[in-house]
Amino acid sequence: MNNFNSGADQRLMEDLFCEFVQTWGIDVAYIPRDSSDPNGFDLLFGDDPVKKFTNNYTIECYVQSVDNFEGGEFYSKFGLMVKKQARFLMPNRAWKREVQGTYLRPREGDLLWLSNFGALFEIKYVDEEYFFYPFGKGVSDPTAPETNFYAFSLVVEKFRYNDETIQTSVPEISNAVNSIIATYAFNMVNTGSGIYNVGDIVYQTSNNNINGLQTANAIVTSWDEPSAVLQLNTISGLFLPNVSIFDASTGATWTVNNYSMLTNTNNPFMDNPGINEAANTILNFSETNPFGDS
Amino acid sequence: MFGNNPYYFRTIRNCVVAFGSLFDNMIMVKYIDGVTEKSRIVVPLTYEGKEDFITRLIDNPRLAKPIEISLPRASFAITSYNYAPNRKLSTYNSITVPGVNGAADQQYQPVPWDLGFELCIYVRNVEDGTQLIEQILPVFVPNYTLTINYVPELGISRNVPLMLNSVTCSNEYEGAAPDQERTIIWTLGFTMQAQLFGPITTGNVITQVSTNFFIDTQLGSNGLASDVEIFLSDTAGGSGNYQINEIVYQGANLPDATATGTVSTWNATGNVLVLANVSGSFLANATIIGATTGAIYYVGSITPDVLMANVTITPLPAGANSSNAYGFDTVITEYPKTV
Numbered sequence: 001m002n003n004f005n006s007g008a009d010q011r012l013m014e015d016l017f018c019e020f021v022q023t024w025g026i027d028v029a030y031i032p033r034d035s036s037d038p039n040g041f042d043l044l045f046g047d048d049p050v051k052k053f054t055n056n057y058t059i060e061c062y063v064q065s066v067d068n069f070e071g072g073e074f075y076s077k078f079g080l081m082v083k084k085q086a087r088f089l090m091p092n093r094a095w096k097r098e099v100q101g102t103y104l105r106p107r108e109g110d111l112l113w114l115s116n117f118g119a120l121f122e123i124k125y126v127d128e129e130y131f132f133y134p135f136g137k138g139v140s141d142p143t144a145p146e147t148n149f150y151a152f153s154l155v156v157e158k159f160r161y162n163d164e165t166i167q168t169s170v171p172e173i174s175n176a177v178n179s180i181i182a183t184y185a186f187n188m189v190n191t192g193s194g195i196y197n198v199g200d201i202v203y204q205t206s207n208n209n210i211n212g213l214q215t216a217n218a219i220v221t222s223w224d225e226p227s228a229v230l231q232l233n234t235i236s237g238l239f240l241p242n243v244s245i246f247d248a249s250t251g252a253t254w255t256v257n258n259y260s261m262l263t264n265t266n267n268p269f270m271d272n273p274g275i276n277e278a279a280n281t282i283l284n285f286s287e288t289n290p291f292g293d294s
Numbered sequence: 295m296f297g298n299n300p301y302y303f304r305t306i307r308n309c310v311v312a313f314g315s316l317f318d319n320m321i322m323v324k325y326i327d328g329v330t331e332k333s334r335i336v337v338p339l340t341y342e343g344k345e346d347f348i349t350r351l352i353d354n355p356r357l358a359k360p361i362e363i364s365l366p367r368a369s370f371a372i373t374s375y376n377y378a379p380n381r382k383l384s385t386y387n388s389i390t391v392p393g394v395n396g397a398a399d400q401q402y403q404p405v406p407w408d409l410g411f412e413l414c415i416y417v418r419n420v421e422d423g424t425q426l427i428e429q430i431l432p433v434f435v436p437n438y439t440l441t442i443n444y445v446p447e448l449g450i451s452r453n454v455p456l457m458l459n460s461v462t463c464s465n466e467y468e469g470a471a472p473d474q475e476r477t478i479i480w481t482l483g484f485t486m487q488a489q490l491f492g493p494i495t496t497g498n499v500i501t502q503v504s505t506n507f508f509i510d511t512q513l514g515s516n517g518l519a520s521d522v523e524i525f526l527s528d529t530a531g532g533s534g535n536y537q538i539n540e541i542v543y544q545g546a547n548l549p550d551a552t553a554t555g556t557v558s559t560w561n562a563t564g565n566v567l568v569l570a571n572v573s574g575s576f577l578a579n580a581t582i583i584g585a586t587t588g589a590i591y592y593v594g595s596i597t598p599d600v601l602m603a604n605v606t607i608t609p610l611p612a613g614a615n616s617s618n619a620y621g622f623d624t625v626i627t628e629y630p631k632t633v
Binding site for chain 1 (some may be wrong): 308311312314315318319321324325326327331332333334335336338339340341342343346349350352353354355358359360361362363364365366367368369371414416418419420421422440441442443451471472473475476
């Protein structure tokens with residue numbers, strides 16, 4: 001008798017585990033990392049400043065951290081850091097069913113969206129050796145021998161957001177991202193036309209014509225026509241006052257009255273506008289850097 | 295100990311604001327493939343050490359923060375205060391400006407203190423940090439000078455150098471999984487050469503200045519009031535004419551003279567001889583001899599050998615106060631020595 005190579009027992013064990021997870025677990029949105037870097041990441045420094053998250057897969061997971069998150073909130077010199085960790089078990093079978101071989105495994109740096117907590121978590125660590133395999137590892141798949149185990153153990157921690165692009169098919173994720181992405185309010189002259197739709201790409205052009213050469217672009221976070229306030233994120237280039245912002249998909253055309261990038265409407269914990277306003281009253285701008293070389 | 299009149303010009307707070315204003319609009323751009331701009335944001339800046347409840351109420355008001363933190367972020371704080379004796383000026387070089395009701399407001403020279411500042415930048419990626427640092431370092435060579443309106447009440451505005459002293463980068467990446475989290479924090483140390491100001495005092499304007507002083511006529515020069523005017527005797531006889539710039543003396547001969555001088559003017563009609571560059575004391579009833587011409591006369595009297603003068607300065611018009619434009623009137627009165 002060989003207890004460790006009995007495929008039937010191993011399959012039964014995996015069936016029981018998967019059923020258990022489907023009964024007691026939760027659905028999470030697995031959001032794999034992609035990159036705008038053609039190499040996938042910065043080969044020199046080993047990070048990915050332009051990572052993006054544009055796909056999502058719904059996979060059931062079991063929450064191992066049954067009592068609470070590990071860690072907590074910390075007051076730092078940079079503000080509040082919500083360093084909450086959790087541990088999940090993601091059935092290998094569910095993983096293969098949903099992701100279908102696009103990725104070999106959940107990867108560190110990918111995200112999980114937990115609807116229950118309305119939060120984005122980054123996968124910090126993936127372990128396939130969580131189970132001690134009383135019946136041996138799972139039924140071997142000759143095409144992917146490295147995946148013959150029951151589940152991935154995931155350690156996740158709240159995401160350190162760095163203005164990444166996160167565009168999934170889940171509306172609540174989009175709403176959450178719209179609440180954290182750097183967003184700036186543009187006061188428009190209230191004589192424009194058309195509407196800007198959330199998520200549209202808008203732009204200014206060099207000749208102030210909708211078909212002109214784009215000099216700056218951004219994505220619409222919100223548009224309030226009565227107050228003529230347009231909120232934009234993912235700003236690229238320098239928007240100018242007294243120049244129109246066009247939305248090619250709707251034809252909307254409104255002219256910028258003024259805006260300030262010192263106020264990120266999604267980040268109240270910043271002193272930039274207050275410091276700037278106070279500095280205007282105490283700094284003498286009649287000369288710039290006297291005695292300096294720069 | 296320090297009196298009952300509190301004073302506070304918010305100088306340190308203003309220095310904090312001035313420092314922060316240099317970094318409140320740092321823009322970080324994300325580039326695709328190092329060339330094409332993907333997006334740009336202004337780096338959020340905060341002053342460190344806010345109250346816990348303030349931090350939480352602002353940063354997590356609905357207890358539903360969906361992320362740990364958004365990066366990049368920058369923070370700054372004052373970290374040290376050091377007296378700077380090498381920049382101390384005389385306390386008595388006070389600053390005075392017109393006050394109300396004709397009075398004057400005065401403040402003594404400020405006291406120099408070096409304020410140490412620390413700027414920290416927390417980034418997720420290495421190049422996020424290097425991009426921001428490359429925008430900061432070239433500005434400081436090694437200092438950048440701000441002009442701060444220190445005491446608006448007195449119109450005091452000073453240039454305040456800010457020196458960049460140190461730059462360090464901490465990249466903590468070692469540790470056991472899964473708790474280890476790579477953390478990149480840049481720390482920049484600065485010194486701001488600030489000045490702290492004492493109280494403003496208010497007093498009445500001094501409307502008359504009167505100064506008495508003595509003039510040592512023996513040390514005068516040609517043509518000045520300090521020349522010695524010698525009246526020669528009409529009755530004792532004499533002969534010759536002194537020449538301008540001729541050396542004259544009293545005594546047996548020039549080398550053994552008891553007093554010498556140089557002729558400034560010679561009035562043969564009035565027998566008045568004016569001497570400059572006098573050395574020694576000329577006496578009455580003794581001859582005074584020209585070293586070149588041989589002219590010789592008896593000294594009748596010497597007037598005066600010492601003057602006391604009084605200089606009185608008053609505003610013009612006399613009723614002017616510190617808020618008016620005014621000139622001044624100077625009266626000089628000379629008195630002969632009476633002892």
